Amino acid sequence: MISSTSRLLSLEQAEELCMRAAIGCGASRETARSLARSAVAAEAEGMPDLGLAHFIDYLDALKAGRMKGDIEPEISRPAPAVIFSDAHGGAAHAGFDRAFGDLVEIARQFGLSLFSQRGAYTCGALGYFTARLADEGLVAFAATNGPALLAGSGGRSRVFCTNPIAFAAPQTGGPPLLIDQASSATAFVSIRKAAAEGRTLPPGWALDSDGNPTTNAKAALNGALLAFGGARGANIALMVEVLAAGLSGANWSLDAPSFNKGSESPGSGLFVLAVAPALFSPDFGDRMKDQLRRLAGEHGVHIPGLAKGDARARARREGISIPDTIVAAIEACC
Numbered sequence: 001m002i003s004s005t006s007r008l009l010s011l012e013q014a015e016e017l018c019m020r021a022a023i024g025c026g027a028s029r030e031t032a033r034s035l036a037r038s039a040v041a042a043e044a045e046g047m048p049d050l051g052l053a054h055f056i057d058y059l060d061a062l063k064a065g066r067m068k069g070d071i072e073p074e075i076s077r078p079a080p081a082v083i084f085s086d087a088h089g090g091a092a093h094a095g096f097d098r099a100f101g102d103l104v105e106i107a108r109q110f111g112l113s114l115f116s117q118r119g120a121y122t123c124g125a126l127g128y129f130t131a132r133l134a135d136e137g138l139v140a141f142a143a144t145n146g147p148a149l150l151a152g153s154g155g156r157s158r159v160f161c162t163n164p165i166a167f168a169a170p171q172t173g174g175p176p177l178l179i180d181q182a183s184s185a186t187a188f189v190s191i192r193k194a195a196a197e198g199r200t201l202p203p204g205w206a207l208d209s210d211g212n213p214t215t216n217a218k219a220a221l222n223g224a225l226l227a228f229g230g231a232r233g234a235n236i237a238l239m240v241e242v243l244a245a246g247l248s249g250a251n252w253s254l255d256a257p258s259f260n261k262g263s264e265s266p267g268s269g270l271f272v273l274a275v276a277p278a279l280f281s282p283d284f285g286d287r288m289k290d291q292l293r294r295l296a297g298e299h300g301v302h303i304p305g306l307a308k309g310d311a312r313a314r315a316r317r318e319g320i321s322i323p324d325t326i327v328a329a330i331e332a333c334c
Helices: 011-024 029-044 052-064 092-110 127-134 188-197 217-221 231-246 284-299 306-318 324-331
Strands: 006-009 074-079 082-086 112-120 139-144 158-160 165-171 174-181 268-275 320-323
Touching (some): 006 011, 011 052, 011 320, 092 112, 092 268, 127 139, 139 231, 320 324
Antiparallel strands (some): 139 165, 165 174
C-alpha cells in the first residue's frame, strides 16, 4: 500500500522528473539523462539513500557549480584497450555513458577493457557501473575516490574518502552477483541520516573532531569515519586511492574539495575494469548459476546482488514509491 505521504512513479516517470529537474539546474540533456538513470536505478534496487534523495545532492551541486552540468567529458584512447575520460568538473556518469558501448566492444575483442576518469563529481552507487557491464555478459571491477572522510590505518584525521569497490559477474537466467561496499565501516550518507534522525552509531564507525571514538552521529560528521576491519579496510582504501586517483591524475582525497558545499568540483577519479569471461570459459554464465545456487542452497551463503535484481524487476512492474517531500524538492527545480 502506498502511503498518503508518498507518490508512486514508474521508472520512466521518475527518470523524466529527474531529467527535467537537472536540466532546470543547468545540466545538458546528456548529463541530465546520465544522472537520472543512475539515481533511479539505485532507488529501484532498494537503496533510497543513494536514489532520489541523493539526486537532490546532484541538483544542489549543479546549482552551486560543484558539478558542471554543461561540460562535455573529453574521451580519448591512449591504448587499444584503454578509454580515458577527463570530466572537466562534470558528472562521473556522463563520461562512462559516452564510453560504455566502446568499453563493451573492446572487452569482447581483446578480452578486457579499462576505463579511467579524472575530474568528476562523486558518482553515488558504484555498483551501478559494474552491474551494467555484467548485464552485457562481462565481469567487472570498479573503484572510486572523493573528498577525505576516512581515517587511515593508525591515523585519526581524514585522509581517504569512503573509497568503495564494486564487483559484478553475470549468471545465466538471473541477476548478476553484485558486490558494492565502502572501505569505511559505513557509508557517509548513513552517518548523515543518523545525525538528522538523532540516532546513535554503533561503536567502531567513527571518530569525533578530536580523534576519539564516538557513537554520536553529529560529532562524527565533524570527525572521521573508520575503516571496516581496521588496518585491512584502510589498506583497501589506499589501494582504491591509487587505482582511482593515482592512475587517472584525479585529486587525491586529501586535496578534493567538499561534495556538499562550496563551488569547486571534488575532481574525483574512477577506475573500471571489464573482462569478457566467454573468451576463457564459454559456459561461464552456467557455471556461475550453478555455483551461486550451490552456495546459497547447500551452504546458506548470502549472495549479494540477487535481492537488488529482484527489487529492480519488481520496480519495473510496479513502480517506485517516493516520499512527497523528495518529489517536491525535485519538482521545484523543473
